[in-house]
Amino acid sequence: MNSSTGSGGTLDAGVPQGSQPARSMAANLLSIRNLSKHYGDFRAVDNVSLDVRRGELMTFLGPSGSGKTTTLNMVAGFDTPTAGEILIDNQDISRVIPSRRNIGMVFQRYTLFPHMTVAENVGFPLMVRRVAKPQIAERVTRVLKLIRLESFGDRRPSQLSGGQQQRVALARALIYEPRLLLMDEPLGALDKRLREEIQLEIRRIHHQLDVTIIYVTHDQEEALRLSDRIAVFDNGRIAQIGAARELYDQPANAFVGAFLGNSNFLTGKIATANGGRYQVTLKDGSSIEAPARLALAPEQPVSVMFRPEKAILQSVSETSGFTNRVVGRITENVFLGDSATYEVRTASGELVTVKQPFGPSETKTRTMDEEIAVSWPHDCVHIFPIDR
Numbered sequence: 488m489n490s491s492t493g494s495g496g497t498l499d500a501g502v503p504q505g506s507q508p509a510r511s512m513a514a515n516l517l518s519i520r521n522l523s524k525h526y527g528d529f530r531a532v533d534n535v536s537l538d539v540r541r542g543e544l545m546t547f548l549g550p551s552g553s554g555k556t557t558t559l560n561m562v563a564g565f566d567t568p569t570a571g572e573i574l575i576d577n578q579d580i581s582r583v584i585p586s587r588r589n590i591g592m593v594f595q596r597y598t599l600f601p602h603m604t605v606a607e608n609v610g611f612p613l614m615v616r617r618v619a620k621p622q623i624a625e626r627v628t629r630v631l632k633l634i635r636l637e638s639f640g641d642r643r644p645s646q647l648s649g650g651q652q653q654r655v656a657l658a659r660a661l662i663y664e665p666r667l668l669l670m671d672e673p674l675g676a677l678d679k680r681l682r683e684e685i686q687l688e689i690r691r692i693h694h695q696l697d698v699t700i701i702y703v704t705h706d707q708e709e710a711l712r713l714s715d716r717i718a719v720f721d722n723g724r725i726a727q728i729g730a731a732r733e734l735y736d737q738p739a740n741a742f743v744g745a746f747l748g749n750s751n752f753l754t755g756k757i758a759t760a761n762g763g764r765y766q767v768t769l770k771d772g773s774s775i776e777a778p779a780r781l782a783l784a785p786e787q788p789v790s791v792m793f794r795p796e797k798a799i800l801q802s803v804s805e806t807s808g809f810t811n812r813v814v815g816r817i818t819e820n821v822f823l824g825d826s827a828t829y830e831v832r833t834a835s836g837e838l839v840t841v842k843q844p845f846g847p848s849e850t851k852t853r854t855m856d857e858e859i860a861v862s863w864p865h866d867c868v869h870i871f872p873i874d875r
């Protein structure tokens with residue numbers, strides 16, 4: 488293969504990314520603009536725009552069928568967009584064939600060649616790029632060391648565990664130093680412990696190599712563990728993009744609030760607004776307060792969201808320092824070692840979950856059916872309008 492070297496874009500065999508021309512060093516490596524993929528009337532990806540910064544690890548997080556893989560496949564060139572642009576280093580790549588995009592890809596299913604050894608598998612991308620044999624051997628050794636499988640080069644894939652096979656797939660994607668690495672649920676087939684172990688490996692490798700990664704998952708914990716930023720997908724659209732903390736503390740809508748972490752949702756309506764706070768009347772008649780982040784009119788039906796760990800349980804006779812309080816009965820009580828979660832049913836029949844950590848002083852457990860007050864501070868409340 489004698490690849491013609493255009494301006495940027497393609498990477499000649501063995502030439503590291505550092506030799507790209509300086510003009511291509513924009514802060515954003517990848518820019519997706521108004522990208523859509525329609526199947527007939529169905530919008531698998533619906534007007535998605537996002538930027539991935541150079542050296543960033545961004546996860547695409549969302550439920551099954553929300554358009555994560557379709558978006559990734561369009562970036563890789565395996566799918567053709569219905570509309571929109573994909574720019575890498577400010578150049579439109581939509582007409583560049585996949586093998587010339589210089590993008591590495593790791594899939595959920597192990598895609599190693601069974602008849603080749605680990606070293607041959609890892610060296611394969613360099614072989615097709617016609618890199619000289621001694622150079623291949625040297626880089627294979629280096630990248631096997633990176634994934635801590637330096638003594639496994641002579642084995643066949645069938646002689647490796649699932650986690651080891653995925654690390655080899657990762658090594659094979661990294662060896663030609665792609666400018667962008669796409670990973671589509673690469674750990675989906677592994678058990679929880681192995682997944683967590685390899686998540687740490689990926690973090691380490693990401694920091695060590697400074698490679699730009701898009702990582703697809705529907706596992707929120709995995710997204711929290713790995714990401715610099717998370718793009719939350721909902722029905723082919725991006726619901727919100729931001730750092731994990733930002734999405735957790737300031738969800739843009741109820742979908743993000745519900746998908747990332749655990750949340751309580753109570754229904755109510757706006758009563759009054761004053762001093763930057765809303766008074767909200769809940770379904771059970773209690774009145775609570777929330778920061779007035781959105782402009783909402785009185786009588787507007789709203790969903791009131793707060794996190795289980797922001798609330799405390801108290802006897803009904805006790806008073807807390809918190810402005811917000813509902814009363815109910817304990818219907819569920821789960822001991823989790825470091826914490827307990829309680830489910831409380833309010834007078835309106837709605838359920839509230841409270842997560843109570845067992846710190847040095849908190850040892851109390853509550854009993855089923857106990858009448859109890861749930862209190863929480865007003866400033867951790869988010870309210871989202873409900874369509875009337």
Ligand SMILES: Nc1ncnc2c1ncn2[C@@H]1O[C@H](COP(=O)(O)OP(=O)(O)OP(=O)(O)O)[C@@H](O)[C@H]1O
Binds near residue numbers: 531550555
């Ligand atoms: N070739 C196709 N024809 C019609 N619909 C398709 C096609 N490919 C994908 N879809 C639909 O597009 C939507 C998005 O699919 P996609 O694979 O991107 O979801 P995903 O977010 O990756 O989900 P998962 O977490 O299950 O992998 C789905 O509803 C899917 O059924």
Ligand SMILES: [Mg+2]
Binds near residue numbers: 556557671
């Ligand atoms: Mg998918």
